[in-house]
Each structure stands twice: as C-alpha cells, then as structure tokens.
Amino acid sequence: MDNSDLKLLPNINVGVTIVAAAHDNVLVLPRExxxxxxxxxxxxxxxxxxxxxxxxxxxxxxLTQVEIVAGLSANDVVAINSWNGKPIGDGTQVKF
Numbered sequence: 763m764d765n766s767d768l769k770l771l772p773n774i775n776v777g778v779t780i781v782a783a784a785h786d787n788v789l790v791l792p793r794e795x796x797x798x799x800x801x802x803x804x805x806x807x808x809x810x811x812x813x814x815x816x817x818x819x820x821x822x823x824x825l826t827q828v829e830i831v832a833g834l835s836a837n838d839v840v841a842i843n844s845w846n847g848k849p850i851g852d853g854t855q856v857k858f
Contacts, residue, residue, distance in 0.1 A: 783822055784822075785821070785822060785829060788821075788829050788830075788831070789829070789830045789831075789834060789835075789836055790827045790828065790829055790830070791805065791827065791828050791830055791834075791840065792826065792827060792828075792842060793823065793825070793826055793827060793828055794842045794843065795828075795840045795841070795842045796818065796820065796828045796830075802817055803817070803818050803819070803820050803828075804816060804817045804818060805818055805830075805833075805834065805840040805841075806840060806841040806850060806851065806852070806854070807834075807838055807839070807840055807841075808838075808839040808840065808841060808856055811855060811856055811857070812853055812854060812855050812856060813841055813850060813851065813852060813853065813854045813856060814852060814853075815851075815852040816833055816834065816838075816840075817833055818830050818832065818833030818834055819831050819832035819833055841854075841856070
C-alpha cells in the first residue's frame, strides 16, 4: 500500500473493506434462501400453492447474500423458512 503522504501512521489500527470482485445488475438472494444438497445449490421456488425444488447456479457471495446466475428469473418467489419453525422442502404446501 502506498503511503507516500504519510497519512497512515505506524501502530494505529484502521478498518478497511476489500472488494475483490463486483457485478452490477444481478439477481441476489439472502444466503438463507440458498440450500445445498450433494454440493449442488438449490432454492425452494413458490409454484402455485406448494414449494418446488429448483437447482440454481451461484457466483459471488458474502456473509448475507448470494448472486444467482442461472436457474431463476427476477419475478420468481423463493421461500426462506416457515413462519412456524417447521421444516420446509419440495412439495411443502404454502399459503399467502
């Protein structure tokens, strides 16, 4: 890191953010919505009144979000979890 102006003083703690990669205009989901099975990511898509498993392809991610590059469109609705704490999966009935 260049410090030719000597603004960074020795023995001082600083906070930094390192951006290794960034994509614009992408589809992003909360990390909780993306599930793993046999190392394949998938989501539970709301289809009518039930959930359907849909495999997706992911790219960049951070602690809270995952970029989806294939398998979903911007208008798709996915489930994160149930309101009553019961497990959800492929075929689970849903209400709106």
